[in-house]
Amino acid sequence: MMVRFMIDVFCDSSPNGYKILILLEEIGIRYRLVSVDLSGDLASIPGFLDVSPDGRIPAIVDHGTKSGGESVLLFESGAIMLYLAEQSGQFLPRNSASRIEALKWLFWQVSNFGPTLGQLMHFRGDPESPAQVLDYFLSQAKRLYQFLDRELGHRDYIAQEYSIADMAIYPWIAIHENQGLNIPDFPNLMRWYFDMEDREAVERAYDLKI
Numbered sequence: 001m002m003v004r005f006m007i008d009v010f011c012d013s014s015p016n017g018y019k020i021l022i023l024l025e026e027i028g029i030r031y032r033l034v035s036v037d038l039s040g041d042l043a044s045i046p047g048f049l050d051v052s053p054d055g056r057i058p059a060i061v062d063h064g065t066k067s068g069g070e071s072v073l074l075f076e077s078g079a080i081m082l083y084l085a086e087q088s089g090q091f092l093p094r095n096s097a098s099r100i101e102a103l104k105w106l107f108w109q110v111s112n113f114g115p116t117l118g119q120l121m122h123f124r125g126d127p128e129s130p131a132q133v134l135d136y137f138l139s140q141a142k143r144l145y146q147f148l149d150r151e152l153g154h155r156d157y158i159a160q161e162y163s164i165a166d167m168a169i170y171p172w173i174a175i176h177e178n179q180g181l182n183i184p185d186f187p188n189l190m191r192w193y194f195d196m197e198d199r200e201a202v203e204r205a206y207d208l209k210i
């Protein structure tokens with residue numbers, strides 16, 4: 001029998017992709033994973049450029065919205081996480097003050113933490129990168145890790161309750177070695193990192209063959 005998946009997820013094994021996979025595994029919804037080789041011919045992947053015209057992952061198509069009607073096509077990891085949390089009614093607090101707190105950290109991740117670490121890894125991977133550029137991005141990354149470490153000294157999860165904000169941050173910390181950062185230098189962050197790593201949904205997401 002043919003199984004019809006309601007959500008297609010276009011993804012590769014990069015942090016922005018894992019955010020969505022962790023969330024889908026936490027929600028427990030059935031989805032179809034479409035692996036995207038970003039260095040390949042993107043036009044040959046059926047439907048990919050329709051949902052992500054700029055050729056970036058992650059992107060999703062929800063073929064079966066709760067209200068019926070048109071499919072929902074989305075790119076941008078933060079928008080996808082917000083959509084899935086709202087549709088499922090999970091991992092984003094309903095109370096207005098807690099909700100905006102979780103959204104604050106989600107926006108911080110997508111606009112600040114992720115791009116800074118992305119640039120750091122880009123320049124670390126280029127042997128011609130000038131030392132001052134590397135130093136700049138490394139110092140910025142350390143500052144952001146220290147910030148997270150201080151904040152996680154006050155609570156279990158970044159917005160108190162486990163939320164999409166934690167799921168958005170985790171995949172970037174999971175590759176701290178590629179950033180030249182040492183996780184034991186940030187003890188509160190390390191405690192949170194191990195708690196996240198132990199979650200079954202996180203394990204399942206990282207076990208996927210992408």
Ligand SMILES: N[C@@H](CCC(=O)N[C@@H](CS)C(=O)NCC(=O)O)C(=O)O
Pocket residue numbers: 014015016017038055056057058075076077078110
């Ligand atoms: N702000 C976007 C960033 C997406 C992004 O840059 N994805 C990378 C992989 S992690 C990508 O698709 N890069 C391909 C490219 O830039 O051409 C998001 O959060 O979804």
